Amino acid sequence: MSLPANAPVVVGVDNSAQSMTAVRLAAHEAAAHRRTLRIVHAFNWVADPDTPLEGELRAPAEHLLNEAANTATEAAPELRLSCALIEGPALTTLLRESGSAALMVLGDGGLSGQTAVPIEALSVQVAARAGCSVLVVRESSPPSGPVLVGIDCGVGTETALGFAFDAASWRETELVALRIWEADNPAQEPDHSVADELDSALVPWRRKYPDVRVVPRVRSGDSKQILIDESRSAEVVVVSMRGEQPSRSMLGALSQALLYHSPTPVVIVRTPHGLYVQA
Template identity: 55%
Template sequence: MSTPQDAFVVVGVDDSRLSMTAVRLAAREAVLHSRPLRVVHAFNWVADPAEPMPEEPRRPAEELLCRATATANQAQPTLDVSSALIEGPVITTLLRESGSAALLVIGDGGLSAGTDVPTASDATAVQLAARAGCSVLVAREQVPLTGPVLVGVDGSASSLSALEFAFDTASRHCTDLVVVQVCDPADADGTPPPEVVEQLAEAVAPWQRKFPSVQVNQRVRTGDPESTLAQEARRAELVVVSARGDEPWRGMLGSVSQAMLYHSIAPVVVVRGAHGVYIQE
């Protein structure tokens, strides 16, 4: 099912420093895909009854949305930008937004700090990447480097969707594409199996014909997929992975996509088919 052309790129914002970076990244993607941008902030005072409610509880939230909208307009002056202040929990709100969005953009909440112990903020990013009804772009603290788009594939149908997304993204970004498949070695010297090299070439070929301007570097590596892709990500401006190679419909994350969320220094897109059904809490 294709995404309607008028579907928004949605960016979720909060009062963290990373939010404005996410807004600028979302604005760029919206322009590159010729889509409008929707800036969303979830307003949920009831969720924490221990916190006193300010006399004018909406004002800080409204000011945040104004700042985010101004940031988007400054980054991309021709962009059609709207905003929404929605009362409700952050995860539930953004999952609902993702059901009709072309792309959801969020900050990483500290995911790339180097620990695998989830905090409340990074758990939000992981849950949204795992359960959203559209692909999710997770922004990083640092501005993306100028480099290739990196995509990891494993031959599954889900990873082939990520390959399509990566080709389209590299074409729109006018940059190169690095396609990496990691497998077990064929023998003791670590040589990749020839059949895997051939399978990767066959998977890439139809998309190379569709996007002839994209320069592609195909790499078959042996070893651990998570660490190999994390190493490759150091030179990328964007990393593309499928949500889950074997069972994408489950709305969960596979080990590779989780590893990229925690260890890639570049922004990560977790690709999922358009308008999947999210799992309500």
């Protein structure tokens, strides 16, 4: 399934500390690709006579959208944007929005500060099941640095490389392409064929993006820890889904490790699957 030319970048906002950072990064993504930014806030109206009137509940939500719109315009003054206040659960709303989005952006909900693994976290569920790629943002804007892409030369490699090269190109930064080799003996050096495989995967993308300086890197050891360590100096880290179906199980161990432990924004890249496209 290919993306329509008018597919927006969608950013989900709430009252969390990460939301305005997410809006800024989403605005830059939308502006770089000449796409509209769609700012979405999901709100559940409570039908209870003891609660405030709907208008009193709605006002703070509208204020949040106005703040997000002002933040986006400050980040990218030429940006086209729209705002939507949608009644319904946040997860359902964001998954539905992902069906027509080029990219979904949202805050991590404090994931990187968690000691346990909150599988039910909104950002984890959206990243696992969305109909498009998902950028999960931390509270603070990332410092300038390379784009880091972790690849295994398997399913999803081309999708991840395409996103990563594009991201490095419009950011005008270098791309670090990381291939991790897990050997039985951690001291064992990677086989030469691993580096050759990585180089072969990069060839067509180097031709398409001659402006991007590429740093191929092969490391041996624990893949999760290496990827987290490498991400600390990156502006954004890109990894692919473990598969193409919208199932939580398809969010692999590497993706989850990055979401929970990397201080850097993480992009979980997937080919659009069309499940949430509205008729």
